Amino acid sequence: MEQASTADQTTVDQTIAEQIAEKLGPYLGVHNAKNAVKTFSRSVFGRDPDTLTIEDLPVLLEGLRPMLRTLVGKDSAESVLRAIEREVKA
Amino acid sequence: MSFRILVAIPLAWVAVFSVLDQLVSGTAGYRIFMRTEIELVKGMALIGCLAAALAFGRGEYMRRAWLFMGGCMLFLLLRDLTMVPAIEKSSLPIAPIRGSLVILANASLIVGILLLARAWKVAGLMLPGTRRQRWVVLLIAIFTAAALGGPGVVKNLIELLGGDLRALSGMAMSLGDSISLCLIAPVLLTALALRGGLFEWPWWLLAASLLSWLIYDCIWELGLYLGMGEHAWRSVCEMFRALACMFEFSAGLAQYHIVKRTKKDTQTSTGA
Numbered sequence: 583m584e585q586a587s588t589a590d591q592t593t594v595d596q597t598i599a600e601q602i603a604e605k606l607g608p609y610l611g612v613h614n615a616k617n618a619v620k621t622f623s624r625s626v627f628g629r630d631p632d633t634l635t636i637e638d639l640p641v642l643l644e645g646l647r648p649m650l651r652t653l654v655g656k657d658s659a660e661s662v663l664r665a666i667e668r669e670v671k672a
Numbered sequence: 673m674s675f676r677i678l679v680a681i682p683l684a685w686v687a688v689f690s691v692l693d694q695l696v697s698g699t700a701g702y703r704i705f706m707r708t709e710i711e712l713v714k715g716m717a718l719i720g721c722l723a724a725a726l727a728f729g730r731g732e733y734m735r736r737a738w739l740f741m742g743g744c745m746l747f748l749l750l751r752d753l754t755m756v757p758a759i760e761k762s763s764l765p766i767a768p769i770r771g772s773l774v775i776l777a778n779a780s781l782i783v784g785i786l787l788l789a790r791a792w793k794v795a796g797l798m799l800p801g802t803r804r805q806r807w808v809v810l811l812i813a814i815f816t817a818a819a820l821g822g823p824g825v826v827k828n829l830i831e832l833l834g835g836d837l838r839a840l841s842g843m844a845m846s847l848g849d850s851i852s853l854c855l856i857a858p859v860l861l862t863a864l865a866l867r868g869g870l871f872e873w874p875w876w877l878l879a880a881s882l883l884s885w886l887i888y889d890c891i892w893e894l895g896l897y898l899g900m901g902e903h904a905w906r907s908v909c910e911m912f913r914a915l916a917c918m919f920e921f922s923a924g925l926a927q928y929h930i931v932k933r934t935k936k937d938t939q940t941s942t943g944a
Contacts, residue, residue: 607868607869608869608870609869609870609871609934610866610869610871611865611866611867611868611869611871611872612868612869613867613868614797614798614865614866614867614868614869615869617798618796618797618798621796621798622796648794648795648796649795649796649797651732651733652733652734652791652794652795653734653791653795653871654871654930654931654934654935655727655728655729655732655734655735655931656729656732657729657935658931658932658934658935658938661934661935661938661939662934662938664938665938665939
């Protein structure tokens with residue numbers, strides 16, 4: 583129980599960008615996941631990733647879609663994006 | 673599935689081949705042993721490429737890339753089929769058929785490698801290093817490929833201009849090798865960009881395959897000049913051909929498992 587609450591607290595303490603990068607890390611590698619979120623945040627919103635809010639999530643995921651589709655195909659990419667959408671918290 | 677197994681398979685294959693090569697060498701069955709081994713590794717590479725391609729949906733970028741990679745092995749296997757005595761002795765125009773199949777194989781290889789080498793750009797990945805560093809890596813690859821494949825291209829071009837049409841397939845092979853060797857650079861950089869993540873595996877294994885082809889070409893061209901005996905030269909060449917094909921098999925299998933595993937993992941994590 584204590585472990586679960588610590589994990590929840592970590593998620594809450596993380597920014598949206600950090601949470602997305604953390605979800606993508608196991609697939610893209612930590613360095614590349616952070617870079618991808620930073621790049622798409624700047625190119626799509628013209629802002630630093632730290633300023634992203636939960637309202638920006640659908641548009642950001644739309645930006646990540648082509649990359650994931652290329653690397654693992656449509657079905658797996660959609661699955662990853664849905665997982666991020668459900669697990670990332672404000 | 674542990675991806676380390678996919679690294680171990682090509683190495684284990686080569687270890688077994690080396691032992692058998694020593695045991696069978698000099699016997700009446702040696703030619704058959706070598707021929708069988710060559711066709712087996714090509715067949716395995718084809719299986720790997722097909723597995724990778726079929727993991728993707730119809731029309732997807734990587735499906736196309738892997739299908740072209742597999743196309744190379746398919747055409748080479750068809751070419752090898754023309755060495756079967758019954759076909760060789762038939763009234764078919766064997767030389768032009770062989771030449772055409774080699775050209776098709778190399779065209780397929782070039783398109784496949786080009787597609788894989790461009791995947792980072794299509795995906796919007798950022799490659800590691802500065803622009804200058806990436807150019808240095810690319811130039812080293814181009815220089816190495818030109819040094820190894822260049823003489824073959826020039827030799828075959830001279831023969832072709834002299835009216836020997838058989839040189840066309842030799843030129844296709846040398847050109848195919850040179851271009852695919854140049855493309856080691858972007859494949860390696862893609863592997864580096866994805867390091868630490870699940871998606872890195874097919875790229876490292878593919879880079880290992882291309883690197884094995886590079887060494888194969890190097891020994892093929894220079895082995896005899898370096899004083900290697902005829903048998904040692906053929907055996908070492910065959911070891912690196914086997915490594916190249918088996919790493920391609922492993923890369924394809926890694927790609928297949930990653931596509932499937934990513935979908936399964938994310939569905940499990942969301943309880944879908």
